[in-house]
Amino acid sequence: DWTTGNVIEEQVAAIREQVGDKRAICGLSGGVDSAVAAALVQKAIGSQLTCVYVDHGLMRKGETEQVEKDFVAATGVQLKVVDAEERFLKALAGVSDPEEKRKIIGREFIRVFEQAQLEIMQEEGPEVAFLVQGTLYPDVVESGGGTGTANIKSHHNVGGLPDDIEFELVEPLRQLFKDEVRMVGQELGLPDEIVQRQPFPGPGLGIRIVGEVTKERLDLLREADAIAREELTAAGLDRDIWQCPVVLLADVRSVGVQGDGRTYGHPIVLRPVSSEDAMTADWSRLPYDVLAKISTRITNEVKDVNRVVLDVTSKPPGTIEWE
Numbered sequence: 001d002w003t004t005g006n007v008i009e010e011q012v013a014a015i016r017e018q019v020g021d022k023r024a025i026c027g028l029s030g031g032v033d034s035a036v037a038a039a040l041v042q043k044a045i046g047s048q049l050t051c052v053y054v055d056h057g058l059m060r061k062g063e064t065e066q067v068e069k070d071f072v073a074a075t076g077v078q079l080k081v082v083d084a085e086e087r088f089l090k091a092l093a094g095v096s097d098p099e100e101k102r103k104i105i106g107r108e109f110i111r112v113f114e115q116a117q118l119e120i121m122q123e124e125g126p127e128v129a130f131l132v133q134g135t136l137y138p139d140v141v142e143s144g145g146g147t148g149t150a151n152i153k154s155h156h157n158v159g160g161l162p163d164d165i166e167f168e169l170v171e172p173l174r175q176l177f178k179d180e181v182r183m184v185g186q187e188l189g190l191p192d193e194i195v196q197r198q199p200f201p202g203p204g205l206g207i208r209i210v211g212e213v214t215k216e217r218l219d220l221l222r223e224a225d226a227i228a229r230e231e232l233t234a235a236g237l238d239r240d241i242w243q244c245p246v247v248l249l250a251d252v253r254s255v256g257v258q259g260d261g262r263t264y265g266h267p268i269v270l271r272p273v274s275s276e277d278a279m280t281a282d283w284s285r286l287p288y289d290v291l292a293k294i295s296t297r298i299t300n301e302v303k304d305v306n307r308v309v310l311d312v313t314s315k316p317p318g319t320i321e322w323e
């Protein structure tokens, strides 16, 4: 019989058998899959697991704290947080092209993660042999069955790393669909804010600023995004929409009138969509009063933003994210 209790029991036994008395590492992204995978492995092997969270400075308001505090409190997991904000901002300085941004963020992420792995191996000894991944059943099917090992290639700036380290993968979610992963996470006692989280791209807010990514712009977008999320949640709409990217058009200015005078500020775009699988999407017909509240609050509370616009494009032709 399929029950979350059975799935957890089976996976815990399988993980113990696979890992034995060796050690495992798991990268946390703040997303549902890696969180549930880590919680399962933690339940199975406890302190033999170390989680790594790379804070690239591109997260939304409160998300890093959610991992650092709530996830750790719920699981008791051993967590290494790497504060890499400065490094990412430096690498992104002067870059506006979306693909280039994505490449830079991906590259820096791997470097920082590998450095953290290396440090953990130096601290814990060479028996770190397992890498936990939150691969789901649809990912397995899509990639034609999958392999069992990952080659983590070394980089020239990571001193002392062998040419490539071979990790064996631990993938406790390989037989599960997304909704099942959420049920397992709930059963494991993870907070709702993590288990019910909507999709969020790995490159984070870096691809929601049209134009160059700077700390100032990120802070501004974080405020606008937090307001939109707060109001959507207050209106009970979280389950109705797939996700709602909030985008800062940093290279666009328009004239406004605020307080005592003329302003020349940036627009914020709301991109609420409904979807089944993100392959296609429709724009969500949100209630006007909710949109009005979000618009009023953003223009009142966020510095340098004097206009809020709604994206009414389906996918195709528009993608969900703007970059």
Ligand code: XMP
Residues within 6 Å of the ligand: 199, 200, 201, 202, 203, 243, 278, 279, 315, 318, 319, 320, 321, 322
């Ligand atoms: P698009 O913009 O292609 O997005 O319609 C489809 C879905 O994928 C998410 N997305 C990403 N997720 N890394 C991720 O983990 C990425 O680089 C990335 N880019 C887009 C997006 O939020 C949407 O749910």
